[in-house]
Amino acid sequence: MYGALEAGGTKMVCAIGDEKGHITERKVIPTLTPAETIPPMIDFFRSYDIEALGIACFGPIDLIPGSPTYGHITSTPKLEWRDTDIVGSFAEALGIPIGFDTDVNGSLLGEVTWGSARGLDDVVYITIGTGVGGGVMSGGRLVHGMLHPELGHMIIPRRDGDIYPGVCPYHGDCLEGLVSGPSIERRYGVKAAELADRPEVWELEAYYIAEALVNIILTLSPQRIILGGGVMHQEQLYALIRSHVSDMLAGYIQAAPLSDMDRYIVPPSLNDDQGIMGAVRLAMEALGQ
Ligand code: ADP
Ligand code: ZN
Numbered sequence: 248m249y250g251a252l253e254a255g256g257t258k259m260v261c262a263i264g265d266e267k268g269h270i271t272e273r274k275v276i277p278t279l280t281p282a283e284t285i286p287p288m289i290d291f292f293r294s295y296d297i298e299a300l301g302i303a304c305f306g307p308i309d310l311i312p313g314s315p316t317y318g319h320i321t322s323t324p325k326l327e328w329r330d331t332d333i334v335g336s337f338a339e340a341l342g343i344p345i346g347f348d349t350d351v352n353g354s355l356l357g358e359v360t361w362g363s364a365r366g367l368d369d370v371v372y373i374t375i376g377t378g379v380g381g382g383v384m385s386g387g388r389l390v391h392g393m394l395h396p397e398l399g400h401m402i403i404p405r406r407d408g409d410i411y412p413g414v415c416p417y418h419g420d421c422l423e424g425l426v427s428g429p430s431i432e433r434r435y436g437v438k439a440a441e442l443a444d445r446p447e448v449w450e451l452e453a454y455y456i457a458e459a460l461v462n463i464i465l466t467l468s469p470q471r472i473i474l475g476g477g478v479m480h481q482e483q484l485y486a487l488i489r490s491h492v493s494d495m496l497a498g499y500i501q502a503a504p505l506s507d508m509d510r511y512i513v514p515p516s517l518n519d520d521q522g523i524m525g526a527v528r529l530a531m532e533a534l535g536q
Contacts, residue, residue, distance in 0.1 A: 250292045250300035250341075251526035252355060254333065256325055256377065259284060260289045262374035264527035270520060271439070277472065279523040280327040281336075289340045300337055301346040301529025302495055303353020303522050306380075308333075310391050318347055323419060324416070346529030350374075350522060352389050354515065355473060357525030359384060363516035364471050371469045372515075375456065376476035379423040383467060390504040399423040403458040406451065422459045428478050446483075453484050457491030460512065462494065466517055470504055488512055 251270075251322050253260040274291050278284055281324055284324055292300060307477065309316045318334025334345050348356070355372035358364045368387040374380050381398025383390040397495030400421045423468040426429055431439040435448060442448045460472055463470040474485070496505070504511045515521045 248295055248297050248531035249527050250295065250297040251345075251523050251530060252288065252300065252302045252304075252337075253350065253522040253526055254278075254302055254304040255389065256323075258304050259288055260270070260523050262523045262526070263295050264335070264530075265296065266358070266531065268524040268527055270491060270523060270527075273523070276326075278328075281331045281333075284285040285333075285336050289337065292337070292341055292518070293479075295528075297341075297343065299344040299530040299533045300341060301351045301353075301533065302333060303348055303446065303526040303529060304333060304354075305350050307394065307397075308347070308349060311393075312430055313429070320525045333357065339455050340470060344514070344530075344533035346526075346531075346533035348389065348529055349380070349382060349395050351380040352395070352474070353382075353523075353525035353526065354521040355382035355384055356389065356514060357517055357521035357523070358473055361517065361524055362460045362521060364473060368471045369470045369524075370473065371398075371463055371467060371471075372464075372473045372475065373459075374476035375426055375428075375474065375478040377428055378477075379427050381463075383469075385467060386468055397428075398459070398463065401459055401462060403455060405425070405489065406454055425448045425455045426459075428479070431478070443481060448461050449483055449487060451476070451489030452481075454491055456484070456516065457495055460492050461487065462517065464492070464505075466503075467530070471510070473515055474513050475511060479514065482514075485512060485514065 251262045251352030259276045261274045262270045264270045307321045309319045320328050320331045334521050364370045370384045379399030400437045414430045415421045415424030428439045
């Protein structure tokens with residue numbers, strides 16, 4: 248048995264899973280302060296005979312092996328969690344190997360291990376929700392680089408006439424600043440879910456997301472792109488995004504996956520369990536499996 252933790256800014260999903268990614272137990276704990284939230288998670292994992300724990304965590308986080316702050320949550324806007332040694336807390340309490348990666352890399356790992364992207368080596372996973380995050384697998388390996396990719400903050404050209412300033416506290420109108428759920432809410436004055444019947448909202452949203460995907464396709468050459476997160480519950484977005492991506496690429500890239508856009512830009516396939524299943528996989532990898 249493996250422990251799995253999907254650590255999010257609003258909730259912590261704690262689970263027990265097996266080597267096939269089956270989740271057998273699950274407990275959801277609201278994300279309050281570390282002092283309030285970590286002890287009940289430790290109690291949960293202590294009550295099972297787990298060999299390792301995988302943590303897919305909101306960030307930014309320190310993933311650099313050997314760094315003095317490896318396993319810490321670093322410059323998060325959630326101030327109570329800033330500089331929290333999340334890996335160390337569980338390692339000390341449980342005494343088992345801990346696998347650790349970003350939340351989006353967790354979802355990506357779930358999809359390539361047990362989901363529709365199984366067997367693919369070059370996949371990008373983007374989540375569009377309260378924030379925008381992206382995980383990258385290239386040549387079968389998760390990309391970390393100097394930290395981890397932050398695709399959500401890429402700078403994209405503005406559509407003609409759009410002067411909305413965006414909501415990113417760092418960049419204003421970066422991708423996250425323009426397409427996150429809070430950005431939609433600020434622009435239109437109502438929650439994104441309440442704008443379902445306003446086609447112009449989703450047309451603009453899809454345009455900006457497509458710009459980002461085109462940049463990703465041109466730089467990383469992924470075999471598939473998975474788009475998840477709360478905003479993508481607006482399912483009409485997928486067709487709009489595919490169409491804009493095709494238009495923007497303008498036939499320049501001749502590659503078989505691009506000829507079947509419905510299979511190239513896809514929703515997650517694991518019923519919102521991709522993150523927690525990916526955390527199971529992180530636990531297995533911590534044991535060298
Ligand atoms: P988080 O990013 O916090 O992990 P989600 O991925 O669920 O959580 O994203 C939450 C965001 O998604 C909110 O800003 C919310 O407005 C937006 N959202 C949730 N459901 C919908 C929906 N059906 N249509 C459009 N936006 C939605
Ligand atoms: Zn930004």
